Amino acid sequence: MRTTRVLLVDDQELMRQGLRKMLEIEDGIEVAGEAADGEEALLVVAECRPDVALVDARMPRMDGVELISHLSARHPGVAAIVLSTFDEDDYIFGALRGGAVGYLLKDCTPEELVDSVRRAGRGETVLASPVAARLVAELRRTPPAPTPPTGPAAPPDRGRVRGRLSTREAQVAALIAAGASNREIAVRLRITEGTVKNHVSSLLRKYGLRDRTRLALHLKNPPDS
Structure with missing residues (x-):
């Protein structure tokens, strides 16, 4: 079994200690490092080489959404999961647009958290049920793309992205x-x-x-x- 290395990013030391104790007893999971905010996480990520980063949404100096954007640009191999008490749209959609592969709430069960870490390490997307419901509602509010006109095809707008990138x-x-x-x-x-x-x-x-x-x-x- 391949070991999934995890970086814990949370400004509450008690939270980090609890997560470490929870994850370290699991086979195939190793807590590779800790950070108290986004700036510290960017300093340690290259050294601890995590597969997954568990990131709090609200932190001093650099919050989780900004950190995830930096991780996506500088360390795209790190799968970032937000673990937060907040299910506000700004955090959810900001994190997902920034490159997060998951968004969990801190009231999730230990089993859900461990499973999510393993799935994220395999490249899967993990969303808490309330977050998934919020995402579906947002997609339903988004108007569909207009149907292209029939007849001779217009020259393609080369280099302009068509649809959002995953x-x-x-x-x-x-x-x-x-x-x-x-x-x-x-x-x-x-x-x-x-x-x-x-x-x-x-x-x-x-x-x-x-x-x-x-x-x-x-x-x-x-x-x-």
Whole structure:
């Protein structure tokens, strides 16, 4: 069984101690490090090399949403889960847009938390039931995309993303922009090369580009919006 390394990020030391005791008794889970806020987490993440970061939403100096955005850009292989007492839209949607793979509430059971850590380590998305319901409600409020007109096709707006990128697509895109090969991306994100190729194909389709070279150039030097 592969060990899932976890970074605990919470400004309450008592909370971090409780999480550590809870997780350390589980097979296949190792608490690799702790941090009291987002700034400290960014300093220790490279050293402790976590697979999963459990992140509090509200913290001094740098909150969880801002930290997750930095992790997605600098350490896309770290799966970030928000563990918070707050289920406010700003935190939920801010964290998910920033690249979080999950959002849990602190009243979840120990079994739910452990299962979520393991699933996040495998690249899965984990959402508390109230958060999932909030997300579905938001999607229902979002108007559908207009149906394209019939007749001769208009020239594609190349380089303009069509639809939102998933968390994993955004991670793959960031690594492509950094010059990583498919094999390097697979190793970094702990997924297969075939999965990487599928994400690249999806990115090409969403950006309206023909090949990976054009995609890399576009991601590295995006056009002005």
